[in-house]
Amino acid sequence: MKINRRQLLKLIGAATFGMTLPEELLHALPKEGEWIPYEEYWSTGICLQCPGGCGLRIRSIMRWPVKLEGIKDYPINKGRLCPKGQSGLQVLYDPDRVRHPLKRKGKRGEGNWEKISWEEGIDLVTQRLKTLRQEGNPHHLMLLGGRYRGHMAELMARFMEAYGSPNHLGNPVRGSEGILKGHLFTMGVKDFLATHWEKVNYVLSFGTSLLEASRPSLRNLWGYGFLRRGRPGIRGKMVQIEPRFSVTASKADQWVPIQPGTDGALALGIAYWIIQEKKYDYPFIDRYTFGFNDWKDSDGKTHMGFKTLVLKEYSPKQVSSLTGVPEETIARIAQEFSSHLPSIAITGRGVGMQTNGTYAQMAVDCLNALVGSIDHPGGVLLQRKPPFKKWPAIQRDGIAEKSLSKPRLDGAGNLPFPFADEIPSNLLERIQKGTSYPIDTLLLYYTNPLFSLPEPETFRNVIERIPFIVSFSPFMDETTMFSDLVLPDGTYFERWQDDHVEPGLGFPMFGLRSPTLDKPLYDTRNTGDVIIHIAKRIGGSVGKSFPWKDFQEALKEATKGIFVTKRGSVQAKDFDEFWKVLIERGGWWDSFYPFGEWREKFNTPSGKFEFYSLTMERALKEVSKRNRKGLDQILKEMKVEARGDKVFLPHFERPRWVGEEKEFPFYLIHYKLMTTAEGRGANQPFLQEILGPHLKEKWDSWVEINPETAQKMGIQDGDFIWVESNTGKLRGKARVFPGAHPNVIHIPYGQGHKAYGRWAKGRGMNPNDILVREYDYLGGFVSPFSTRVKVYKA
Amino acid sequence: MYRWGMVIDLDKCTGCQACVIACRQENNVSFAGEKESKLGRAKFWMNLVSEVKGNYPDVEMRFIPIPCMHCDRPPCTIVCPVAATYKNPEGIVAQVYPRCIGVRMCISNCPYSVRYFNWYEPTWPEEYKKGFNPDVYQRRKGITEKCNFCIQRIRKAKEKAKREKRRIREGEVIPACVETCPSEAIYFGDLNDSKSQVSKLSKSRRAFRLLEEMGTEPKVYYLKEGEWNGG
């Protein structure tokens, strides 16, 4: 069934005022005293200004959306929106959107385009992809995806598999991989965990940008308010551990400044106190964990447990010298954390963006285990998934089978990145060394590597070698500028798409985006539809893998799985009714969380929470066997310092920095603002105009520098300075900020676009431009906080 | 008679500025652009003001959202030579745009700096005009504008209540800033109703008003930040 705006109107119960407004009056505002009759209706959608997935109620006048609110009962945002969400109409009405398919006319990057039809655009891609297949080279296709939401991730992966290319770089959580790898090694989970704000009393946050850019952002903003004043008589405590005095730090009850890259050590120091004072949750540890005490394997060999390691190496004294946090502070936090239950330890970007990110995350996970705050009210919860119906099996023909077995071009899955899902930053080195085959065609979906990867210029070298690049972006971003063909998607107001929730609630839910306008504002098409169309045109097993008319039909099929369970917030007699109500409500959820079920069976070899990671041990042994190399050799290649049992236990590894301290005395740490939306909000004047409230900054970028440091260097507030690393330098305005760590230079992330629209382009600087690529090899990700810099007056 | 008032809990406010943008989108407040906004000419009917103090690591940072206080004794209205601004019977300090002649006395007489002048004709890209709220009147160059507690929303709620022959219920009028605040830090309602949330909160021990000593009698109350007591 196709739903148009009129039907939607009825569905949602439109309020109709008077007659229809003549078109010419539509965009004029009434003068005072005037009354212009209009027709108003409300529909639903899902915000996409960040990965938070907030439910939208969209107020439209005539056909046009005029205001966004939150869906009142939508669990993730409870009727609320953040400033980015509120500014969403500046995405829809962005005057610099790509309005129709474009083919490159001039030189690459020059911005000289020819308008073409959808038929011609789709023809161009299809022909190219067909030829690649005929030549037996489907692996020469690469797909770089970014913000996949809901089933788009699966759809794109399906396309790559059916087509026959292993070169899918589609990590939607780039920058947060360390958190995921930590959870994988301790709990066997490949996902973020939810915070149970409703019950928590004490929040120990390791560098989480909780009030600026966390996921899911709105749930956490609400959680903060609730922790403060949601329960009469209870005011929870929040402690923020972070080198910089951020907004989150300022709103916490206590801020603990720390040496960059040493969060893991602090967590272990806290663990030391809890163990020493026997303040841990003994029943939880006894029943649900493995490797707390020393243990014997089946050969009778004794292995070191967490307790032994921590008591040996992480006394408050030892930890204090590593982290710069006073011994008394460590003891006090530990005492509070273990007595004001339920308490919870959480992490964010900071922890996961270091070379030791994986081990640091494991250490923080262990704190939650020590106080039993896992799968328990007020603790971390496992995000349950909605019971979607699985799509039919993917068809692979002989060509696909053969080319899928080719090694990935980015080297993910091989030494020194055996556990990486993708390593886009590694492509240049690999290509320079000479890969066994070239990239012929690159597809770009919701990602902008020429802006968002560290050292984007190196990626440009990769891109320049690729003969044919197709972008599906709705915006003329840096990478799209460099493409040969643009097949623009619409914005999140103009398409059918489901939206998963980022772990935040525990219980299952998903959102449904439906087109707000009866047709897109411009000649754009849902990339989901376009991919299905291309697959069908390629035909054979590729086409057969997509047995749907369009993406909406594919979504309907998936949601049938939910329909038949007859549970949760949307239930109906028949599927058509179910789908209608889904649109009306904006999604589905089932607010029941089975506390205590997950902890009975962790997805680890021991079935328990692993202080000693058998998951990691097995995986590393497997790598050793596959590569016919000894474990120590492998660890050396992965730059892990520890040897023996310690490798599998959370421990502190010294962060590796790029740049000699003598020449480059400062660390460069960039951070996110509530207003920047990961750099995707840069073309929205509303957000530009409120950019950095702590320094009253707007429409600009700046470099934060500690007052004493600045004074020593003769730098005054507002001076222009250079920030230089060993790959490049940036010129920017110095802002003397007492919240800046004396040894750290802080730059907000999100500005410095070279394209992306009239308000974004040529404004401020992009810290990525001078980041050096260093890695957490164990976690398999690039560590953006590893760069040292020097600064001097410009 | 209603007496509209607002309470902002600074213990819950995260300084996110959702209220600031919600207000702009609701009230068709145009953006100033880089040059004008660096001259301090950006219009924020709801404005987030910040203060940073101290030295590392003893730093303090405060955020405070500031709308018009809707003073019960407004110093701004009495200086207007043409009565373009006045306090309406429900306590809202409103601006009558057609009457305003731009002498800006009200702006200089407002101790809270929450009145904004239109130095230019509002400039909107053509595309954005589709997103105008038709309930909010047009402003032109040379006049003053300010927060009016989303008077259009109050008007609508009143019409509805009148049709249904009843008073406006608690929670029925929600200004745009209140509606969106992610941490539920802003409350709005009738101060004359002793049972309303704003009435109760305005009498809380944490409640205070800005520049109370000036005798302007603001109807926007703040609740100060609390402290963890280890309990």
Ligand code: SF4
């Ligand atoms: S938190 Fe994210 S999803 Fe929610 S309103 Fe803000 S930008 Fe949109």
Ligand code: SF4
């Ligand atoms: S929306 Fe709420 S939390 Fe955000 S700045 Fe405004 S009052 Fe504070």
Ligand code: SF4
């Ligand atoms: S805050 Fe300023 S503008 Fe508002 S009523 Fe008081 S004096 Fe007038």
